[in-house]
Every structure is written in structure tokens, then in C-alpha cells.
Amino acid sequence: MNDKLSQLYQQVLLDHNKTPRNYRVLDPADHEALGHNPLCGDKYKIFLNIDENDMVTDVTFVGDGCAISKASASMMTTFVKGKHIDEIDKLFHQFHDMAQGKLDPETEPNDLGRLKVFAGVRNLPARVKCATLSWHTLQAALKGKEKVTTE
Amino acid sequence: MADSSVSLKGSVAAAAAGTIDIERCRDDFPVLRREVHGKPLAFLDNAASSQMPEPVIRAYTEYHSRYHANVHRGVHLLSQEATAAMEGARETLRELINARSSKEVIFTSGATDAINLVMQSWGRANVGEGDEILISTMEHHSNIVPWRMLCDEKGAKLMVIPVSEDGVLDMEAFASMLNDRTRLVGIVHVSNTLGTVNPVKEITRLSHERGIPVLVDGAQAVSHMKVDVQAIGCDFFVTSGHKMFGPTGIGILYGKQELLEEMPPWRGGGDMILSVSFDEVLYNELPYKFEAGTPNISGAIGMGKAAEYIMSVGYDAIHAKEQDLLQYATEQLQTIEGLKIIGRAPEKSSVVSFVIEGIHPHDIGTILDLEGVAVRTGHHCTQPLMDRLGIVATTRASMAMYNRREEIDQLVAGLRKTIEMFR
Numbered sequence: 001m002n003d004k005l006s007q008l009y010q011q012v013l014l015d016h017n018k019t020p021r022n023y024r025v026l027d028p029a030d031h032e033a034l035g036h037n038p039l040c041g042d043k044y045k046i047f048l049n050i051d052e053n054d055m056v057t058d059v060t061f062v063g064d065g066c067a068i069s070k071a072s073a074s075m076m077t078t079f080v081k082g083k084h085i086d087e088i089d090k091l092f093h094q095f096h097d098m099a100q101g102k103l104d105p106e107t108e109p110n111d112l113g114r115l116k117v118f119a120g121v122r123n124l125p126a127r128v129k130c131a132t133l134s135w136h137t138l139q140a141a142l143k144g145k146e147k148v149t150t151e
Numbered sequence: 152m153a154d155s156s157v158s159l160k161g162s163v164a165a166a167a168a169g170t171i172d173i174e175r176c177r178d179d180f181p182v183l184r185r186e187v188h189g190k191p192l193a194f195l196d197n198a199a200s201s202q203m204p205e206p207v208i209r210a211y212t213e214y215h216s217r218y219h220a221n222v223h224r225g226v227h228l229l230s231q232e233a234t235a236a237m238e239g240a241r242e243t244l245r246e247l248i249n250a251r252s253s254k255e256v257i258f259t260s261g262a263t264d265a266i267n268l269v270m271q272s273w274g275r276a277n278v279g280e281g282d283e284i285l286i287s288t289m290e291h292h293s294n295i296v297p298w299r300m301l302c303d304e305k306g307a308k309l310m311v312i313p314v315s316e317d318g319v320l321d322m323e324a325f326a327s328m329l330n331d332r333t334r335l336v337g338i339v340h341v342s343n344t345l346g347t348v349n350p351v352k353e354i355t356r357l358s359h360e361r362g363i364p365v366l367v368d369g370a371q372a373v374s375h376m377k378v379d380v381q382a383i384g385c386d387f388f389v390t391s392g393h394k395m396f397g398p399t400g401i402g403i404l405y406g407k408q409e410l411l412e413e414m415p416p417w418r419g420g421g422d423m424i425l426s427v428s429f430d431e432v433l434y435n436e437l438p439y440k441f442e443a444g445t446p447n448i449s450g451a452i453g454m455g456k457a458a459e460y461i462m463s464v465g466y467d468a469i470h471a472k473e474q475d476l477l478q479y480a481t482e483q484l485q486t487i488e489g490l491k492i493i494g495r496a497p498e499k500s501s502v503v504s505f506v507i508e509g510i511h512p513h514d515i516g517t518i519l520d521l522e523g524v525a526v527r528t529g530h531h532c533t534q535p536l537m538d539r540l541g542i543v544a545t546t547r548a549s550m551a552m553y554n555r556r557e558e559i560d561q562l563v564a565g566l567r568k569t570i571e572m573f574r
Contacts, residue, residue: 002532004188009514009572017573040513041530041543066511067573082215126518 008120008127010069016071021078026060031144035063035137037129041067046077054085059138072118073134079115082125084141087111092135098122099131128149156492158407164379171460172499175469177553179204179460190523193558198343198502199527200393201374210236210456211398214449221445223422237448238489240455241438248369248388249379254437257404257411258451259441260371263293263390264272265404266337266402268441269366269416270297273387273410278334280306285328285363286337287312287320288539289345291530293336314539315371317346318494327355333363338376341371344531344547345494346477346502348376355384362467364410370394370402375473375500377466390529392450396551397457404441411437418443434567469552476550484548487566493545501550504531506523507566513565519546522565524558 026032026047042065045081047059059077064070080088094110097103098126101122105112170428177183180202185192187490194202203211216238220229222237238253239550245253252262259265271492274297278284295309305322310328315322320338327338332572336358339349355365364386366491381386387410392401392501406414415422416434425433461469480503484490489508516528527547537543548562 005518009518010438014573039529066513068514124517127513130513 004120004123008124010117010120012075012114013071014067015115016074020061020070020074020083022060023062024060024064024119026058031059031141033137033141035132035133035140037065037069040065040069040130042066042068042130042133044073044134044137046073046134046141048138048141050085050142055082056083056085056088059133065133068118068121068127068130069133072131073137074117075117076138077112078135081136087148088138088142091115092139095127096132099128152156160206171464172255173339173472174272174468175228175550177555178203178335178462179206180553181205182382183553187523187525188521190333191561193380193524193554193561195548195558195562196525196527196555197374197554198371198394198531198547198553200397200399201551202553203396203453204460205397206460207397207453211453213448214419214452219449224450225438236329240451243455243458244376244403246329246376247373247389247462248405250379251381255405255411257406257438257441259389259402259404260400260447261393261402262368262389262391263402265387266293266366266368267297268404269300269387269389269406270418272441273364273413274298274301274335274440276415278302278305279308281332282307282334283310283332284308284335284337285310285312285325285333287339287349289342289347289349289533289536290293290316290337290339291343291368291370292534293370294339294366298335298337300315300332308332311535312338314347314536315541318342318347318497318540319496320347322350322353323418324398325354329358329363331361331363331412333358333567335364335366337368338368340367340369340451341375341500341502342494342533342536343371343502344533344536344545345496346499346504346549347494348372348494348498348500350369351385352383355420359384363413369432371500374461374469377469386410392454392457395454395457396460397454398447401447403454408437411441413420414441416440416443420444422446423572466554470550473550474560476554476556477501477503478549479556480550480562483559484566488564489570490566493540493542501554502547503547503549504547506542506545507570510569513547514573515569517545518569518572519562522561522568524562524565526562546567 028049030049032047044063046061061073105116118131123126199271218229218232222234241253245256248439312325358365366387367385369390373390388405393399493504512528529544
């Protein structure tokens, strides 16, 4: 198989697309935001609860879009649950830089762990926003914005 | 002299004088020889932008390398050559669409710009509060947004002709929607998303019975079928160079001379005037009245050459080749389980839009790209049509005269691989 293809559409990503984790409405939720990519039509809503120590106690999502955006949202929820919001902010920036090709997760220090499967999007500029949409939405939810769009 | 009669001799496909062998015309398009991601390119995104053949590229670059100068101004040779080449292109385009006079052919930056010209000039002078503009559900955003803007400004109503699930215009509904408040009918000749060919002649006849002018958006028509604006009878017709094997950033507005004469200029500036003082401006005659500023000269020359190329291949040959590709693509795609073709009008141009259960078009588009197949994915600038059909996006394969059955096979193989991956 084509290298770029197998790099991007790894089994783990396809699995999260098929059976997304934490795929439900969280009610009640302390924070929520809607992320929309008008060019693709991708739409996700992210819900989260944060405790008094600014730790994310629960995070869920609903919505639809391509495999990359859906898998990214799913893996993000499993990754940030139980983390402090400052740590999440750091992850957001690392993820963003990796997707844009500014951070090479194989050679530069980072905390991205299994999220490295998304490194392949840097070769496909048209798909970078698919991978980062849920992260932008999470940031918006944390910062109290209700809507975010990427295009 | 570098005029509009640059010969096709260098072209591999130049068979007999003035004709081009369609089976060999592929060799005239240099880009089709390239590879992408290590695979031979199968370019099936012609409805977004078609490729340019050597004669067009040569005509385009020759202007810049031999006689780059402004038009309608200089007394020097280069300016005269540029003027002759650009006006020659206008005449070729007049011939292509069979306008009565080249005065009726106005260069614009594209079909969108041409529609905006009609909206700004004719629309603002003729549409008032409570009036209606009638368009269809399958319009491209370029034939929706300008009219929405005008309606908002004037307090007019934008009315929409429905389409069936198969993507066929509801002609009965159309006829019943024409009324005394209808000021303009704007209709796409060929749907970029579905391939549907609309009965523009009949639409024009019915509209004219009530004295309503008709604008036909022909961006997707001219590379596929003979367009005769006099036979259609429409009042305005717009198209883009880059959808007919010409350069980007150039297009034309055809308008009936009597309408264009009455219309006020839209953009003001050089070239569109006869004389200027601070108190009074005398406007130039047609078509220059609507061509303020230095035009896209090389674009116009290239578009003219593209029209010449199309005519030398011949619409009969183009139609036969493309209909074969359409039929083959439709048959082959139907063999894929879970694939649904969107747009099943009886008369279609060579466009096949489809969805595959459980796989988003953008994933399909990326995987096909990595397999060397270029298609368009998304809403194709027809969001209201997508809403009507209850989908967010499609994958669209759009064929031109130079495509081959092998490229459809490459598409189908790519789709099977995609489905295998997502299983």
C-alpha cells in the first residue's frame, strides 16, 4: 500500500472512526462548544466537566464528519480525560504544531503519545483542519466560547 | 504577427486541416503526462477546472514573450498586435456561442463576475421592492449569492424552482411560478454537481411569453456541447475560460445588444469611456462600456484559443466521447456495493456524483488522490442542493474529452481499495 496512505489511515484511526469512544451527550456538562468546518460540513459538539482543581473529570462528543476528524475527536477524549486544563492547553499546541508539520513527534520532545498517528496529515494540507477541529472545539469549550469554525 | 490565428501545426492531434483527432488530443495536454504520488494522473476533476492544451499555453505565453502591451491605446506595433489578438479572441468566442455581434461579448474575470455584472447593472436598475427573481435549487452559489444580495438590498424575493430526487428540474412548478412580479429567471445550463442538462430553450420560451428576461449560467456547458445563444434565445449567457480548456481569471458575459445598450455601466475607469471631464463622462460603446481598466489580455487570448481548439475537435466528437465515458463510469460505479449515484437525470453531461455508505467523501478524496485519481469532494458550491437531497457532500468524477476508460478503471479500483480499508 501507498506509504502516505498507510501512515495516515492506520488501523487505530479506522477503529476509532468505526467505534468512537465517549460518543454521547454529557448532561449536565460544565462546558460545551460546537465546532464546525463549513468547507467539509464536519460538525462536532464537545462536552466536558471540570472539578475544583481544574482537572477534566469527563469529556464526550457527538457529531459527524470524515474519518480523520471523528477519530481525532474520539482519541482526544480518551487522552485528555483526567488531565489538568493547563496540560491540555500544552497538548493542544503540540498537536496543532504536529499537524502543521512544525513539530516532528519522532525527534522533538512532546507528550502526544498515541496521538502521533495523526502526524501523517502534515503531508496532506487539505486534511490538517480535519485533525485539529475537535481540538479547537475543546479549546473553545474550555475558554467558554460556544462556537468555533475552522476552514 | 502574433494574432489569433496561431496555427495548430505543432499539435500532435492536428489531423486534417482544422480538425483534431479526439483519440489523440490527449497528447496536446502536457499535464496529463504527469504522475502524482508515484501513480499516473487520472484527472477527473474537469468540472472544477479543465486542463489547457499546448496551443492555448503557447498563445498565452506568446503574448507575454512577444507582444505584451496594453490594448486599445498604443500607436506602437506591440499594442496593435495585442489589440488585434484580443479582439480576434472576442470574435472566436462570438462564433463559439453564435452571438450576433462581438459587441455582445464582454470579457469578465469569469462566470461569477459576469453574473455580478448583470446583477449590479441590470438588476439594480430593474428590480424593486416586492419583485421576484426566479432561480433553481441546483444553482451554483455564484448564481444564488448575487441575487440574494440584490433581493436583500431591494426588498425583492428570491424564488426557487424545485428539483426532483433524481436531480431533474420541475418544469410544471417552474411554469406556475412565473408571474407578473418575476423580473428575471436565472438558470444553470448544466449542473456542476449532478450533470443535469436543463431545458434552457424551453425555459426561455416560457419566460419570454411573459416578457421576463433569462440569464443562463453556462460555465459547465461550453466544453461539452454546442451552445447557440440565438437558438436558446436567452438574454444573458455567462461562462468561464478555465472550464473550457482556457486560463483562469477570464470569462465572458453574452448579452443581447439592446439590453446591454440600455444598461448603465457598472465599473468606472479607463477604456470604458469616450471622454472624461470632472463634470461629465461620455461612456464608450459596447462591449467596452463594461470593460473598465486594463483587461486580462493573455487570459482573453487564451480563452479565444481554447474556443478555437474546441471547434477544431468538434462538438459531435466531444459529445460522443464524453457520453461513452459517462455511460461506462455509471455502469462501473454501479457495480460497487453501497455506492449510490446522486443525479440521475435522463439528459446528463459527463459528471457522476456519488456517495458510499459509511465513508465520508473527504476520506474517499484523499485515498483516491494517493492513488493518482483527482476528484472533487464536498458540496461543490451547491449547499442548497445538498440540503434538498439530504446529504452533506458527494464525491464527484467529472470527465472531459481527453479522459479514457482506463482512468475510470483507476477510479473504481481506488474506490474498492477505500472500501476494503474501511471495512
